Amino acid sequence: MTIPAKAGAKTGSEHRAAAETPYTRRARYFDSGNAFNIVYPEVPPASFVAERDAAFDPATGTALIPCDQSAALGLPFPATSPLVLASYARIRAGASLTLHARATVVLGYVIEGSGRAVQGSDAIDWSTGDIFSLPGGRPIQLASPQSDSVLWLVTNEPELAFERLAPPQPSEGLVEAAHFPAATIANQLDGARAKLAGQRVAGLAVVFASERLEDRRNISPTLTLAMNQLEPGGTQTAHSHNSVAVSIAIQGPDCYSMVDGVRKDWAPHVTMVTPPTSVHSHHNRGKSLATWLIVQDGGLYYHCRTMGFRFEAVAAGAI
Numbered sequence: 001m002t003i004p005a006k007a008g009a010k011t012g013s014e015h016r017a018a019a020e021t022p023y024t025r026r027a028r029y030f031d032s033g034n035a036f037n038i039v040y041p042e043v044p045p046a047s048f049v050a051e052r053d054a055a056f057d058p059a060t061g062t063a064l065i066p067c068d069q070s071a072a073l074g075l076p077f078p079a080t081s082p083l084v085l086a087s088y089a090r091i092r093a094g095a096s097l098t099l100h101a102r103a104t105v106v107l108g109y110v111i112e113g114s115g116r117a118v119q120g121s122d123a124i125d126w127s128t129g130d131i132f133s134l135p136g137g138r139p140i141q142l143a144s145p146q147s148d149s150v151l152w153l154v155t156n157e158p159e160l161a162f163e164r165l166a167p168p169q170p171s172e173g174l175v176e177a178a179h180f181p182a183a184t185i186a187n188q189l190d191g192a193r194a195k196l197a198g199q200r201v202a203g204l205a206v207v208f209a210s211e212r213l214e215d216r217r218n219i220s221p222t223l224t225l226a227m228n229q230l231e232p233g234g235t236q237t238a239h240s241h242n243s244v245a246v247s248i249a250i251q252g253p254d255c256y257s258m259v260d261g262v263r264k265d266w267a268p269h270v271t272m273v274t275p276p277t278s279v280h281s282h283h284n285r286g287k288s289l290a291t292w293l294i295v296q297d298g299g300l301y302y303h304c305r306t307m308g309f310r311f312e313a314v315a316a317g318a319i
């Protein structure tokens with residue numbers, strides 16, 4: 001039985017045409033057959049040797065040298081990993097470098113030299129081996145008055161670029177100026193070594209945080225920063241996690257990593273990327289402590305309850 005339409009009633013097609021607006025024309029629809037088949041380029045297990053070499057070359061002068069693999073990642077902005085950008089900074093004696101990082105956090109590790117970081121009313125005097133953190137979004141002046149300096153700088157600029165976000169105002173941000181002197185870091189590592197002896201943990205590490213983020217045990221809401229060490233002859237157990245690891249080898253002759261079954265030899269002060277979810281382990285075949293600094297986007301995964309850390313079984317002969 002067909003019920004006739006009431007006089008003046010619109011058919012379905014007429015209704016759609018009548019309701020069309022500039023906003024409905026922007027709308028797009030997918031279904032369960034085509035909505036979840038997006039393929040992104042994987043994060044490459046990169047090593048940035050040329051960038052390290054440029055940072056140590058006096059001819060470079062005063063410059064910021066990004067470890068950029070945005071092309072491999074398919075991103076329209078500089079990035080070392082989808083959420084992290086690492087760079088080297090070389091500052092000539094008597095010169096300064098001003099950073100304008102569109103980020104919530106700027107992390108600095110002093111590879112060599114001494115100087116001062118100034119941001120507004122905050123001033124941190126740094127020297128070799130020190131670590132410092134500052135909020136992004138405001139200019140940071142790095143000055144090296146006495147001698148040439150080389151620093152390793154890490155930000156979450158790709159994270160904000162992805163969302164087209166601006167850094168928070170100083171009164172609203174959680175990241176604050178903090179300074180971790182080299183001597184204190186060494187003491188903390190010694191204390192951690194004594195405390196963790198004999199325990200099955202992910203490795204010997206000191207994790208850095210600031211007062212505002214003490215409860216989260218992170219240096220920023222999304223980034224985690226840790227100094228790791230491995231005894232001579234030691235092996236860090238194979239493991240995996242959902243966060244990426246962007247690392248710099250500080251000390252590690254005769255050290256290497258195994259990443260998904262592929263050996264990656266370390267080189268002094270080279271930035272290395274360990275892809276997310278990769279099965280990886282670290283190996284010290286030298287006669288001195290191996291030391292490396294790691295930045296992960298772990299804060300994001302901790303917040304989402306998806307860190308996914310696990311120890312992994314490795315096939316015999318793989319290491």
